[in-house]
Amino acid sequence: MKKEEFPKIKGKLILAPMAGVTNVAFRILCKKLGAGICYTEFFHTDALQKGNVFDVVKEERPVVTQIFGNDENKLYEAAKSLVGKTDVVDLNIGCPAPKVIGLGSGAALLKDLKKVESILKKLSTLNIPISCKIRLGVNEKNIVALELAKIADKYCCAIAVHARTLEQGYSGKADWSYIKKIKESVSISVIGNGDIDKVEDVKRMIDQTGCDYVMVGRRAMKDPFFFRRVNHYLKTGIILPEESFEEKMKLLLEYLKLCKKYDCFEVNNFKFLFVQFSRGYKNSSKLRVEVSKIKNVEELLHKIKELC
Ligand SMILES: Cc1cc2nc3c(=O)[nH]c(=O)nc-3n(C[C@H](O)[C@H](O)[C@H](O)COP(=O)(O)O)c2cc1C
Structure with a gap:
């Protein structure tokens, strides 16, 4: 079976899939700022079949669309519906949310590698590159990452490894040594993920693991x-200072424009990003309390413009 390739991208950086965050507007913003490729939020097979959630646009391609589910045929149909509309279809094998696991999907698949193999084998018959994003295993006593990577090596173009177990959730530290072991044992692209926080962390992950790309x-x-x-750091070795609060607020307004352009504006999502973008700046906690009370979009915009 011919294995399709992961798209050629600029640089080493990849935007991680994040439900409620990586909509088309956010992806376009990140791509413009230097992400080589972006993952969509995850889409359940049933939602995709209804046809109203898919949000990839031409301007942002190549892009990776992530799907989740448990039914092999539905996953196949969902992936088939994406052929020609996206550049890679990624299977989620790592989401720890109880709702997702309850459906036997996401990280629940870590318990059934035979099923994963069967799903990936079927998906690989489609005329589109297939990838998967995994966690290490259910817990530290049941690490399956290497076995899973060997399966992915047969059917996928890339594997993204969030180097935590399901039981870890987001606690503890990501164990990058597994990313290294996987890189040494497969021939497909390996995308390291977990705990990238400082500019230097990206180089540290590449140096320590040999991974092809770093997902943030x-x-x-x-x-x-x-x-x-x-x-900039990877090119010059120079660490630039972080952008000012005003620049962050301007970026938020750019995000808003993109949301309007692509018809994906949601006030709660916008408030959520305001909270995220404002973290770490002087007096920002007071501001966040103020903003949390705002209910109407105009008032929110007025406030942000005041801050620019
Ligand atoms: C708000 C949020 C939503 C997420 N949604 C998804 C998702 O839809 N699919 C997925 O594979 N991972 C999802 N993740 C996990 C991230 O893709 C990533 O694996 C994780 O945050 C670890 O990387 P980091 O340390 O760089 O944050 C989500 C994480 C966050 C914080």
Whole structure:
């Protein structure tokens, strides 16, 4: 079976899939600031079949669309519906949310590698590159990452490894040594993920693990400028200062414009990003309390414009 390739991208950085965050507007912003490729939020197979959640646009491609589910045929149909509309279809094998696991999908698949193999094998018959994003295993006594990577090596173009177990959730530290072991044992692209917070962390992960790409989640959610600073560091060795609060607020207004353009504006999402973007700046906690009380979009915009 011919294995399709992961798209050629600029640089080493990838925006992680984040539900409620990586909509089309956020992806375009991150790409402009230096992410080589972005993952969509995850889409359940049933939602995709209804046809109203898919939000990829031409301007942002290449892009990776993530799907989740448990039913092999539904996953196949969902992926098939994406052929020609996206560049890679990624299977979620790591989401720890109880609702997702309860459906036997996401990280629940870590318990059934035979099923994973069967799903990936079927998906790989489609005319589109397939990838997967995994966690290490259910817990430290049941690490399956290497076995899973060997399966992915047969059917996928890339594997993204969030180097934590399901039981860890987001606590503890990501164990990058597994990313290294996986990189040494497969021939597909390996994307390291977990705990990238400082500009230097990206180089540290590449040096320690040999991974092909580095995926950034929470840090990018707070600060899409991160991609630009990391690329500058990788090129020059110079760490630029973080952008000012005003610049962050201007970026939020740019995000708003994109939301309007692509019809994906939601007030709660916008408030959530305000909270994320404002973290770490002087007096920002007071501001966040003020903003949390705002109910109407105009008032919110007025407040942000005042801050620019
Ligand atoms: C708000 C939020 C939503 C997320 N949604 C998804 C998702 O839809 N699919 C997925 O594979 N991972 C999801 N993740 C996990 C991230 O993609 C990433 O693996 C994780 O945050 C670790 O990377 P980081 O340390 O750079 O944040 C989500 C994480 C966050 C914080």
